[in-house]
Amino acid sequence: MSAPALKFASEFRDPAAARVLLAAIARKADEIGATREKPVHVMEICGGHTHSIFRYGLDKLIHDGVEFIHGPGCPVCVLPMARVDECVEIAEKPGVIFTTFGDAMRVPGHRKSLIQAKSAGADIRMVYSPLDALELARRNPGREVVFFGLGFETTTPSTALSIQQAAREGLTNFSVFCNHITVPEPIKALLDDPDMRLDGFIGPGHVSMVIGIHPYDFIAADYGKPIVVAGFEPTDLLQSVLMVLTQIAEGRAAVENQYGRVVPEHGNPVSLAAIAVVYERRPSFEWRGLGEIDASGLRIRPTYAAFDAEEKFGIGYATGRRNVPELEGCACGSVMIGKLKPTQCPQFGKGCSPEMPLGALMVSSEGACAAYWQYAGAREAAE
Amino acid sequence: MCLGIPGKITAITDAARLMAMAEISGVRREVNVACVAGVDLEALVGTWVLIHVGFAMSLIDEDEAARTLEALRDLGEAQEALEQMAAADEALA
Numbered sequence: 001m002s003a004p005a006l007k008f009a010s011e012f013r014d015p016a017a018a019r020v021l022l023a024a025i026a027r028k029a030d031e032i033g034a035t036r037e038k039p040v041h042v043m044e045i046c047g048g049h050t051h052s053i054f055r056y057g058l059d060k061l062i063h064d065g066v067e068f069i070h071g072p073g074c075p076v077c078v079l080p081m082a083r084v085d086e087c088v089e090i091a092e093k094p095g096v097i098f099t100t101f102g103d104a105m106r107v108p109g110h111r112k113s114l115i116q117a118k119s120a121g122a123d124i125r126m127v128y129s130p131l132d133a134l135e136l137a138r139r140n141p142g143r144e145v146v147f148f149g150l151g152f153e154t155t156t157p158s159t160a161l162s163i164q165q166a167a168r169e170g171l172t173n174f175s176v177f178c179n180h181i182t183v184p185e186p187i188k189a190l191l192d193d194p195d196m197r198l199d200g201f202i203g204p205g206h207v208s209m210v211i212g213i214h215p216y217d218f219i220a221a222d223y224g225k226p227i228v229v230a231g232f233e234p235t236d237l238l239q240s241v242l243m244v245l246t247q248i249a250e251g252r253a254a255v256e257n258q259y260g261r262v263v264p265e266h267g268n269p270v271s272l273a274a275i276a277v278v279y280e281r282r283p284s285f286e287w288r289g290l291g292e293i294d295a296s297g298l299r300i301r302p303t304y305a306a307f308d309a310e311e312k313f314g315i316g317y318a319t320g321r322r323n324v325p326e327l328e329g330c331a332c333g334s335v336m337i338g339k340l341k342p343t344q345c346p347q348f349g350k351g352c353s354p355e356m357p358l359g360a361l362m363v364s365s366e367g368a369c370a371a372y373w374q375y376a377g378a379r380e381a382a383e
Numbered sequence: 384m385c386l387g388i389p390g391k392i393t394a395i396t397d398a399a400r401l402m403a404m405a406e407i408s409g410v411r412r413e414v415n416v417a418c419v420a421g422v423d424l425e426a427l428v429g430t431w432v433l434i435h436v437g438f439a440m441s442l443i444d445e446d447e448a449a450r451t452l453e454a455l456r457d458l459g460e461a462q463e464a465l466e467q468m469a470a471a472d473e474a475l476a
Binding site: 013047048051052099101126127128130135136139154155158210233261270274365366 | 470
């Protein structure tokens with residue numbers, strides 16, 4: 001192993017364990033004949049994993065025959081621009097207090113981002129939890145409080161439980177603009193894409209904390225690819241890559257759980273029940289870079305229509321479809337699904353930087369472009 | 384937003400709404416415990432949980448809490464979560 005690799009490894013909490021794992025990965029990669037020219041493509045789906053890979057330079061430390069492909073697992077990044085426009089439209093309505101996670105504030109829309117709408121006078125507030133939005137609704141009975149419900153299965157239970165709480169209290173001025181999406185469906189779309197060559201997956205640990213590991217059974221059973229649900233520490237990720245390579249070497253494909261200390265096989269029953277009661281699947285949902293994917297988004301069931309901002313304000317999918325194109329020259333779509341590296345986008349570092357983002361991948365700390373910007377540049381300078 | 388942050392439950396604040404006080408990196412924050420609550424709510428006091436956007440989603444042990452917190456600090460995610468809690472306090476003020 002080269003000297004810079006050891007330097008990176010020394011930043012690990014447990015450098016000895018990292019070195020052992022890196023060596024085991026190298027042996028396994030050699031065993032299956034993976035090389036720089038013919039690498040094994042391992043997709044990490046979760047933006048948190050992408051961030052961790054860059055933070056620790058795992059993509060550089062690991063054997064040349066293993067290539068990380070960064071998947072569409074940052075909910076802010078996969079949101080199509082039209083949905084940001086709809087947020088702004090709701091936020092600009094008189095009497096509305098629009099509440100959102102801070103991550104979404106700077107994502108560009110066609111007209112403006114939420115932060116621009118806020119400086120132009122709309123009442124937009126950053127909250128930490130949908131419970132904060134609920135509290136705002138209690139304290140401001142004369143105002144309409146809308147929460148921007150965003151995220152994969154990890155955050156879906158929080159809005160489901162908040163809607164149920166609002167219903168129990170009889171709150172009539174609280175609603176959720178639902179943009180919850182699911183992880184398994186876009187993976188299926190990627191596996192069906194003939195241009196993609198993926199050999200295995202690292203599954204998002206905190207999503208499986210909610211849904212368990214079995215929603216991924218189809219990846220192994222129908223597509224013959226390994227998937228390992230992983231934690232977020234660097235050694236978790238390395239161990240998961242080793243588990244993927246081991247399956248490939250043994251000619252197996254299975255769903256395995258590296259993060260058993262947090263992920264129960266069948267997920268969290270209370271969360272799953274709340275999701276099932278409050279939400280149903282949309283026939284399809286639009287993803288930036290991936291287009292419409294069947295059954296990949298959730299909407300609020302008619303029983304809870306009073307808490308559905310789309311119904312309340314006649315916006316979004318409630319109005320029929322609007323097809324709004326993405327910005328020209330922005331390659332977020334191709335980067336999102338791993339077809340382009342961030343630096344291959346013509347706008348990277350030119351028209352698009354974290355200070356002046358053109359696309360969502362540059363906004364969120366979990367976006368691949370922001371991660372490249374933050375870590376890869378410094379690393380290249382150091383090398 | 385997607386990564387949970389560890390916190391320690393210090394008291395049950397509203398049993399009917401399944402709300403509890405948690406201490407998260409020195410910050411006190413009320414969280415919902417519906418997803419981790421057993422029959423005896425008080426049994427949660429003193430336990431560590433993984434908190435996602437104000438909801439305790441998983442019981443973890445103290446060692447796991449320390450390791451996760453360290454990983455989150457390394458990624459800047461712990462600071463981000465604490466800043467978001469502070470921003471929310473401002474939004475509610």
